[in-house]
Amino acid sequence: MKTTDSKNGLLKIENLQVEYITDDARVFAVNGLNLEIEKGETLGLVGETGAGKTTTALSVMRLLPPKVGRVIGGSILLDGIDIIHAGEADMRALRGSLVSMIFQDPMTSLNPVLTIGDQIAEVLIFHDRYNNRTDVNRRVDEILRLVGLSPERKNEYPHQFSGGMKQRVVIAIALACEPKLLLADEPTTALDVTIQAQVLEMMKELQEKLHTAVILITHDLGVVAQTCNRVAIMYAGEIIETGTVDRIFHAKRHHPYTEGLFGSIPDLTKKTRRLNPIDGLMPDPSNLPAGCKFHTRCPKCIDICRTIHPRSSVRDGHSIRCHLEGEGGVPVAGETAGGEQT
Amino acid sequence: MFKYIMKRLFLMIPVIVGISFILFLIMDLTPGDPARAILGDYATQEQIAALREEMGLNDNFFVRYFRYAVNAVQGDFGKSYRTSVPVVEEIYARFPATLQVAFQAIMLSILLGVPIGVVSAVRQYSAIDIVSIATALIFTSIPAFWFGLMLILLFSLKLGWLPAVGADSWKHFIMPSVTLAAAQLATTIRMTRSTMLEVIRQDYIRTAMAKGATRRCVIFKHALRNALLPVVTVLGIGFGNLLGGALIVESVFGISGLGTLMVNSVKSKDAPMLVASVMFAALVGSLVNLGVDVLYTYIDPRVKIQYLRRAKS
Ligand SMILES: Nc1ncnc2c1ncn2[C@@H]1O[C@H](COP(=O)(O)OP(=O)(O)O)[C@@H](O)[C@H]1O
Ligand SMILES: [Mg+2]
Numbered sequence: 001m002k003t004t005d006s007k008n009g010l011l012k013i014e015n016l017q018v019e020y021i022t023d024d025a026r027v028f029a030v031n032g033l034n035l036e037i038e039k040g041e042t043l044g045l046v047g048e049t050g051a052g053k054t055t056t057a058l059s060v061m062r063l064l065p066p067k068v069g070r071v072i073g074g075s076i077l078l079d080g081i082d083i084i085h086a087g088e089a090d091m092r093a094l095r096g097s098l099v100s101m102i103f104q105d106p107m108t109s110l111n112p113v114l115t116i117g118d119q120i121a122e123v124l125i126f127h128d129r130y131n132n133r134t135d136v137n138r139r140v141d142e143i144l145r146l147v148g149l150s151p152e153r154k155n156e157y158p159h160q161f162s163g164g165m166k167q168r169v170v171i172a173i174a175l176a177c178e179p180k181l182l183l184a185d186e187p188t189t190a191l192d193v194t195i196q197a198q199v200l201e202m203m204k205e206l207q208e209k210l211h212t213a214v215i216l217i218t219h220d221l222g223v224v225a226q227t228c229n230r231v232a233i234m235y236a237g238e239i240i241e242t243g244t245v246d247r248i249f250h251a252k253r254h255h256p257y258t259e260g261l262f263g264s265i266p267d268l269t270k271k272t273r274r275l276n277p278i279d280g281l282m283p284d285p286s287n288l289p290a291g292c293k294f295h296t297r298c299p300k301c302i303d304i305c306r307t308i309h310p311r312s313s314v315r316d317g318h319s320i321r322c323h324l325e326g327e328g329g330v331p332v333a334g335e336t337a338g339g340e341q342t
Numbered sequence: 343m344f345k346y347i348m349k350r351l352f353l354m355i356p357v358i359v360g361i362s363f364i365l366f367l368i369m370d371l372t373p374g375d376p377a378r379a380i381l382g383d384y385a386t387q388e389q390i391a392a393l394r395e396e397m398g399l400n401d402n403f404f405v406r407y408f409r410y411a412v413n414a415v416q417g418d419f420g421k422s423y424r425t426s427v428p429v430v431e432e433i434y435a436r437f438p439a440t441l442q443v444a445f446q447a448i449m450l451s452i453l454l455g456v457p458i459g460v461v462s463a464v465r466q467y468s469a470i471d472i473v474s475i476a477t478a479l480i481f482t483s484i485p486a487f488w489f490g491l492m493l494i495l496l497f498s499l500k501l502g503w504l505p506a507v508g509a510d511s512w513k514h515f516i517m518p519s520v521t522l523a524a525a526q527l528a529t530t531i532r533m534t535r536s537t538m539l540e541v542i543r544q545d546y547i548r549t550a551m552a553k554g555a556t557r558r559c560v561i562f563k564h565a566l567r568n569a570l571l572p573v574v575t576v577l578g579i580g581f582g583n584l585l586g587g588a589l590i591v592e593s594v595f596g597i598s599g600l601g602t603l604m605v606n607s608v609k610s611k612d613a614p615m616l617v618a619s620v621m622f623a624a625l626v627g628s629l630v631n632l633g634v635d636v637l638y639t640y641i642d643p644r645v646k647i648q649y650l651r652r653a654k655s
Contacts, residue, residue, distance in 0.1 A: 063551055096554035103552075108545040113567045113642055123553040157643040173553060 008038040010180055010213050011060065016074035018055050018064065018237075025286035029055040031237035031293075032074070034312075037230075039180065042207065042214045044224035044245070046261070047234035048282055053217045054104075056234075057183040059083075061101050062091050079180060097127040100174035101183040105190045106167035110158040116169045117154030120144070123176050139176070147172045148202060164195035171203060178210050185217045200227060221262070225249060233258050236283055236293035243318035255320045256300045292323065300324060343646075347636065354628045361624050362414070362617055366407050369613040375399075379611055380423050410617075420614035424606075429618040432603065437622070439509045440599035443591060444584040446519035451527040452577060459534020459573075464561060466539060474531055481528035486587055490521040490594035507596030518595045522587050526580045533576045537569040544568070571642050578634030582627040 018030035030052045037043050045053050058064050059071055062083055076083040079098060081090070103109045110119060120140045130136045141151035147168040158166055167187060174182055187203065188196040204227050207214050216228060224231055225245060232242040233255065241248070241255040248258070260278040280297035283289050289296055295305040304323050313325040377393040378385065394400055398409065413420065419429045462471040497517060498506035508514050541547065542565055550564040589601030600619055607616035639646035 061552055063548060092554045092556060094554070095552055101552045103545055103549060105545060109549045111546040111550065111564055111568070112644060114564075122550075122555070126554045126559075159644050170549070173549070 009036060010039045010041075010079060011035070011037045011215075012075075012077045013056070013060070014075045014077075016056065016059060016076065017072045018052070018059055018069060019072050020055075020065075020069045022068065027286045028288055029069070029237055029285055030059065031288070033234075033238050035232060035239060035242075037181070037213050037215060040211045040213055041230065042216060042228045044228035044231045045215055045217045045234060046219070046221070046224060046231060050282055050285065051234040052237040052285075053234055054185055055237075057101060057185050057215065057217065060099060060181075060183060061095060062086070063095075063101075093127070096123045096174075096179070097177040098179055099181040099183065100177070100179045102167075102170055102174050102185060102187045104186045106163055106170050107190065109170050110166055112158055115155050115157055116161070117144075120154070120169070120172050120176055123173055127177050129177060143172045143176050146175075146206065162195075164191050164199060167191060167195075167199055168202070171199070171206070175206055175210060175212065179212060182207070182212050182214045183217075184214055186219070187216075188223075189219065203227075233261070236285065236288060238293070238321065239312075239319075240294065240321045241319065247316070247318040251318055253315075253320065253325065255294075255322050256298045256324075257294050260297075260299075292321075343636075343639070347632065350632050350635070354625070354632075357628060358621055358625060359411070362411070362621050363407060365617045365620055366410065366613070367403070369611070369616065370403055370406075372611065374611045376423050376611065376613065414618075419618040422607075422615045423612045424610050424615070429615045432615065433600065433619050433622050436598060436600050436603045436619075439597050440585065440588045440592065440601060442515055443518045443522055443597065443599065444581065444588055446515060447522035447526060447584050448577065448581055450519060450523040451530045451580070455527045455530025456534050456570075456573065459531045460538055460561065460566060460569075462531065462535040463538030463542065471535075475535070478528040478531040481524040482532075484524065486521055486525065486590050487594050489524055490517065490591060493517045493521060494594075509595075509597045509599075514595070514597070518591045518597060521594070522584055522591045525587070526577075526584060529576055529580060530573065533573050534569065537572045538565060541565045541569045567641060571638060571645075574634055574637055574641065578631055581630045585623055585627060 013033055013035040016030050016033040016035075017028075020027040020029055033052070033056060035043075035045075035056070045056070047053055055064070055069070058069070060076055060078065060083060064070060071084055074084075078094070081094065081098075083091075083094075086094070110116065114122075117137075117140050120143060121136050124130060124136050124139055130139060140154055144151045144154060149165060149168055149172070153161075158169070161169065167190075171187070184203065188199050191199060200223060203214075206212070216223070218224060228245050230242065230244050231248045232239045233248075234240070235257050241258045243251070248254075254262070257278070278297060283293055283296060289306075290309075291307045292298070292301075292305040292310050295301045298305065302323065308323070310321050310323045310325075312319045312321040375390070375394075377390045377397065377399060381389055381393060398406060401409075410420070417430070421428050422432060425432070458474050462474045465471055494506045494517065497504045504517055505511075505514050547560060547564055550560050555564065585600070588599055589605060591597070592599045592601040593605070600623060604616060604619050604623075606612070607619065
């Protein structure tokens with residue numbers, strides 16, 4: 001792992017803890033998550049449903065559902081800004097300009113009563129990118145072309161577009177102000193398979209053109225292999241393994257959960273590169289097990305796993321959070337065992 | 343759009359015809375002789391028989407209805423049995439007072455109800471929210487005549503601020519409008535609140551926030567316009583109810599409007615007056631509904647497409 005003061009560092013999340021308070025439970029959605037991303041880099045964030053991926057992204061945007069969701073610990077530094085303690089006005093200035101987020105479902109992400117042109121123009125106006133309406137309109141046309149839509153359609157409403165086209169509009173909105181970081185939460189899961197590839201291809205092109213760093217939340221390991229520089233694998237609110245794509249797909253040693261996901265041998269040539277289902281269910285985040293959170297499903301579980309929460313061991317930038325990795329690995333200094341609050 | 347509006351106007355014709363036919367039939371089936379009503383208790387049998395002949399009352403029901411319809415199409419809705427004044431004149435004289443009360447009531451419920459509903463939703467479960475829900479609940483449950491009487495007791499008899507009856511100045515219209523607005527206001531608050539609560543949870547609201555929109559922009563530009571559609575529907579229906587509710591309010595506050603006119607026509611079996619005034623009220627109601635539907639298309643582009651498609655088919 002890189003150090004904080006790396007020149008290229010863009011986002012650094014340390015020991016993030018997020019909970020949701022619902023009527024009947026406290027849900028520990030994120031439990032001591034550490035994540036770093038450099039400028040221009042693409043990080044794939046992979047994990048089962050309920051692992052806390054969306055919650056992590058929403059925390060960076062500081063858009064957790066008010067009153068229900070809150071950050072209870074840790075820090076988020078984005079381009080040197082302390083997200084957790086920033087004022088609301090400062091956050092508004094960041095959202096859409098320094099950091100953008102694409103939500104999972106394009107069908108419901110756009111406002112049905114505003115034209116798509118208006119919805120793109122709005123983000124430019126919020127961030128005072130242009131002084132007059134003509135320049136805004138010119139930029140709207142430009143960005144529409146960039147995402148492969150005809151500028152003539154800017155006066156149309158979302159219901160006049162297909163799912164894939166809507167997601168292009170959503171991407172246009174997210175990238176209109178050329179943010180340094182894009183949080184893409186399963187941007188293609190809701191789309192047809194054929195459209196998925198097109199949209200991903202377009203995102204990749206744009207990202208390279210604009211030098212945007214991307215956190216790509218996905219279930220698709222094939223997508224990760226094709227588009228990401230690094231991968232972080234998330235389980236029950238923490239990162240249990242992270243490393244370069246090359247490492248994750250080719251290293252011999254893995255976290256048992258990752259091995260499970262990959263179906264023991266990652267085979268990139270196989271057609272189905274979806275996550276492998278693993279026996280058992282993810283623990284209920286309102287009632288997490290002690291020790292390693294994966295021990296209830298882990299085929300390699302040993303005594304220590306049931307009681308002590310493992311630290312991450314790092315070898316050549318490949319970090320694994322597992323007791324079996326303890327010998328030979330270097331424990332990350334200063335890292336606390338998160339998620340053991342009750 | 344023009345085509346759509348014309349089509350809707352055209353469709354009102356059968357509605358009006360149907361209403362007039364049914365009313366005509368009901369008036370015909372109820373006991374009592376219009377000729378006797380007109381001539382009074384001291385008329386002789388011969389006088390009554392002569393008048394019946396003159397008015398064509400001895401003809402078959404369908405003949406009479408047809409004659410009425412032909413005259414009506416030419417703008418002649420007959421004369422009141424009671425006062426011999428042409429009914430159209432009477433309706434025109436009475437309608438403004440009713441319209442004023444209904445219009446003020448609807449404005450009151452929009453101007454108060456929508457903002458209160460929005461604040462209530464945005465600050466769900468706050469003191470403001472609880473107070474406004476409670477108020478809405480009370481206003482829904484109080485009968486209009488009782489509420490009107492209480493207002494009179496307080497503001498006219500006790501405080502002496504407002505005149506109790508009549509329709510001579512703007513002051514006379516305050517209490518009737520408030521009385522009529524109460525129930526509508528409650529509905530508007532509840533409707534605005536619940537649709538706002540629903541809309542606020544939508545993904546596109548989160549998208550707007552992710553773009554860096556201010557709270558105000560999110561609420562008024564992104565949320566309210568989406569929440570307004572059901573509210574407008576309720577207001578459209580409400581306006582019809584208000585015209586009906588005017589009847590009670592007019593009686594309580596002694597305003598001679600369309601409502602009291604209808605009641606009196608029923609009491610005195612004044613068929614031409616009743617048929618024409620109900621037809622008129624139905625016409626106004628249909629026009630308001632059409633207005634609401636047209637308003638939809640400005641609020642929600644999806645509706646416009648639907649209408650245009652339907653109008654074509
Ligand atoms: N608004 C919410 N209220 C309560 N619990 C929530 C809410 N949103 C998410 N959660 C819970 O938090 C956990 C993590 O959810 P999420 O971040 O959406 O996971 P992912 O995106 O990886 O599928 C899940 O157990 C989910 O049920
Ligand atoms: Mg998710």
